[in-house]
Amino acid sequence: MSGGHPDRRWIWKSPFPVWLALCVLLGATGTIAWLPLGIGNMLVSTAIGMIKAILIALFFMHLVRAKGTLWLAGLAGLLFLFTMFLLTFGDYTTRPNWWHPAPVPPGQSNLEFPEHALHP
């Protein structure tokens, strides 16, 4: 490997727009977080976080030019993560009063099914 190289413009050409986009997205998510959007705040900030992660994976980690097998290795983790979320929230969201659980009397658990659901 030799010393200096005159053509540095090409080295900066690909990562710089990605870094700029990441900074713009950071500014956007930091600003939107202060707007009263209710649950929209969480959705927007998570979506922007995911877009930033995808930009880093595609361009900084070079997934955009990677072979299919590398995509498979990366997506396998995401697939199992998705399955983990799906199974967990599939369980929790089908429990009674999941979103606003009623106060639980001492000695009881709100994770138990009500009697009428078990013996209709």
Added chain:
Amino acid sequence: MSGASFITKESWSDPEQEFRASFGMWVFLSTELLFFGGLFLAYAELRSQNYEAFAEAGKHASFFYGTLNTFILMTSSFAIAIAVGAQERTDIKLVRFALVATLVFGFGFLIVKGLEYHEDIEEHLIPGAEFPSGMPAAQMFFALYWVMTGLHALHLTVGLGVVGRVWLIARRAELPENFHRTLEVSALYWHLIDVIWVMLYPIFYLVGRST
């Protein structure tokens, strides 16, 4: 063939071996994703059950330090991406400079994190008897905050060692044959640390700002 002589310089420069190295790293990154994924899942479930308490607790996390560290880490990822690009065009001076920049930003992240932790400790934001809020769910938020940001900082510290080693190799007059692979695989690990942080930022530092 003995075990010691199995991996040689020649085998590293083989395209097949190089692909295997990248593939192995991506498999490792997938396991890291699942490692943090379990914690993200715990956060999502607890927040869905304690929405108001998490919003209240989130106001105590430092927006300034969190945003500053996000900028620092994204810039460090940019720097190591420049190092990989410079290596592809055999510009070793720029490789060395970009690796030093990556290390500086990495240490900068840890310094800011230290300042943030100091502030949190002074405010007694550690789950336990001295925790300021009476809401147990707010303590759950900070339990996850300490575990997840602490594990991330641990990964970043390991990353500093990995990038530091690449920088030491890059300073040699004669670079080893497999240098490009060492740099690329190390950069992949560094980018993963960035990916995890950009997902930690909204769930800890942007929560409850508008309420």
